[in-house]
Amino acid sequence: MHKWICMACDYIYDPEAGDPDSGIPPGTPFEDIPADWICPNCGVGKDLFEPYG
Amino acid sequence: MNPRRIRDNIWAVGTIDWDRRLFDDLIPLPEGTSYNSYLLKGSEKTALIDGVDPAVEQVLLDNLRSLGVEKLDYIISNHAEQDHSGAIPAVLEAWPESMVVTNPRCAGMLTDHLHLPEERFILKDDGETLSLGDWTLQFFLAPFVHWPETQFTWLTEEKILFTGDFLGSHQATSDLFVRDEAGTLFGAKRYYAEIMMPYRKKFPKYLDRIDGLAPEIIATTHGPIYDRPASILEAYREWSSDEVKNEAVVAYVSMHDTTAKMAGHLINALIDRGVRVKVHNLTGVDVGELAIDLVDAATVVWASPIVGVGPHPNAAYAAFLANVLKPKVKYTAVIGSYGWGGKMVEQLLGLLKNLKVEVLDPVMVKGFPREEDFASLDGLADTIAGKHRAEGLL
Ligand SMILES: [Fe+2]
Ligand SMILES: [Fe+2]
Ligand SMILES: [Zn+2]
Numbered sequence A: 001m002h003k004w005i006c007m008a009c010d011y012i013y014d015p016e017a018g019d020p021d022s023g024i025p026p027g028t029p030f031e032d033i034p035a036d037w038i039c040p041n042c043g044v045g046k047d048l049f050e051p052y053g
Numbered sequence B: 001m002n003p004r005r006i007r008d009n010i011w012a013v014g015t016i017d018w019d020r021r022l023f024d025d026l027i028p029l030p031e032g033t034s035y036n037s038y039l040l041k042g043s044e045k046t047a048l049i050d051g052v053d054p055a056v057e058q059v060l061l062d063n064l065r066s067l068g069v070e071k072l073d074y075i076i077s078n079h080a081e082q083d084h085s086g087a088i089p090a091v092l093e094a095w096p097e098s099m100v101v102t103n104p105r106c107a108g109m110l111t112d113h114l115h116l117p118e119e120r121f122i123l124k125d126d127g128e129t130l131s132l133g134d135w136t137l138q139f140f141l142a143p144f145v146h147w148p149e150t151q152f153t154w155l156t157e158e159k160i161l162f163t164g165d166f167l168g169s170h171q172a173t174s175d176l177f178v179r180d181e182a183g184t185l186f187g188a189k190r191y192y193a194e195i196m197m198p199y200r201k202k203f204p205k206y207l208d209r210i211d212g213l214a215p216e217i218i219a220t221t222h223g224p225i226y227d228r229p230a231s232i233l234e235a236y237r238e239w240s241s242d243e244v245k246n247e248a249v250v251a252y253v254s255m256h257d258t259t260a261k262m263a264g265h266l267i268n269a270l271i272d273r274g275v276r277v278k279v280h281n282l283t284g285v286d287v288g289e290l291a292i293d294l295v296d297a298a299t300v301v302w303a304s305p306i307v308g309v310g311p312h313p314n315a316a317y318a319a320f321l322a323n324v325l326k327p328k329v330k331y332t333a334v335i336g337s338y339g340w341g342g343k344m345v346e347q348l349l350g351l352l353k354n355l356k357v358e359v360l361d362p363v364m365v366k367g368f369p370r371e372e373d374f375a376s377l378d379g380l381a382d383t384i385a386g387k388h389r390a391e392g393l394l
Helices: B054-066 B088-094 B104-114 B181-213 B230-240 B258-272 B287-296 B313-325 B344-350 B371-390
Strands: A003-006 A049-052 B004-007 B010-012 B015-017 B033-035 B038-041 B046-049 B074-076 B099-102 B121-123 B129-131 B136-141 B151-155 B160-164 B217-220 B245-252 B276-281 B297-303 B331-338 B363-366
Touching (some): B054 B088, B088 B104, B160 B181, B245 B258, B245 B313, B258 B276, B258 B363, B287 B297, B287 B313, B297 B371, B363 B371
Parallel strands (some): B046 B074
Antiparallel strands (some): B004 B010, B038 B046
């Protein structure tokens, strides 16, 4: 599964870890995250993430 | 400002703002600034690259008319921010056949900010081109220099790159091309520090792409044009790298001269140990200069008295600003004096969560510092010099 990076703050979404604090369980591919999810670090939307690595 | 010829059929048509003294209601502009806009008269099509601040849009319109622009085909928007896009509605109105050419994200933001009609856009994605007849424009996405929609426009045949705000300089000058290189670089550093620095990790990739194009000229939206772009590219390489310098910023504020005495002692102790020191009194500070000094520094020391039970608000303001600007500083420490207690150290450090710093032991003194307190400041200077030495900076 691919990692994604927040273009605004450089937070890296790692699908292995998910984002449990925002209700995204470990193992969730970025594509499957709900559209209203925001960067847990800086608050911008999914559209400002790009594939990382 | 009247139109100025860059090359045959290529004109600077923007404006110089000699009087502007504050940008974004935040950063002082001792040298003023400019809003650059460029006109390309191709053999078939005429294109304008970026607009100007809406306050001076009439100058842009007059410049285009004085150059005999009867038909304007394209307005290329490299950046949706109002100091460059604000004049676009007036241009669209004056040249009703003209179309805004930009990437989809920028089109969305122009629509958000200026309520431009959808039918006036031509969308171009990364790497796509636009023909002006004898010339070809190519567009490169460069997100977050310094908004998400930013892009570069490459005039292929002339090897001219239009980079929007990226590499720009806050400098009002009559020089069309950079002739006071030190002045332009300082204005560029002011600009970088305020708006580019938070996104610096993306820049090496963009600089590689620019190097690959090998532009003869780089024309930005602020400041004079680079006809010898090597030095600004080199400066951006250095500023955006992870390399820090043997510099400590000491940012202080003092109510009864007690914290100032502590800061003064630390400053001297650092100088004695070979550390370069950049000092800012946070009362009445030029935050642009503070930001400039944060670009390269390895260490920042915050010196503040406790006001009530927390930091002096001027120190909190500066720390908040530093947290937004995300400099590459590696070490930080808090020093200060207090009368009865408080949580200043925790509160100031809590404002710096974005900084990837090692926090050095604070030196907090009840009342006026005694001999052992000055010794603690010497100890802090030893620690800072030791860290710089371990980094190979000293
Ligand atoms: Fe901008
Ligand atoms: Fe700008
Ligand atoms: Zn983010």
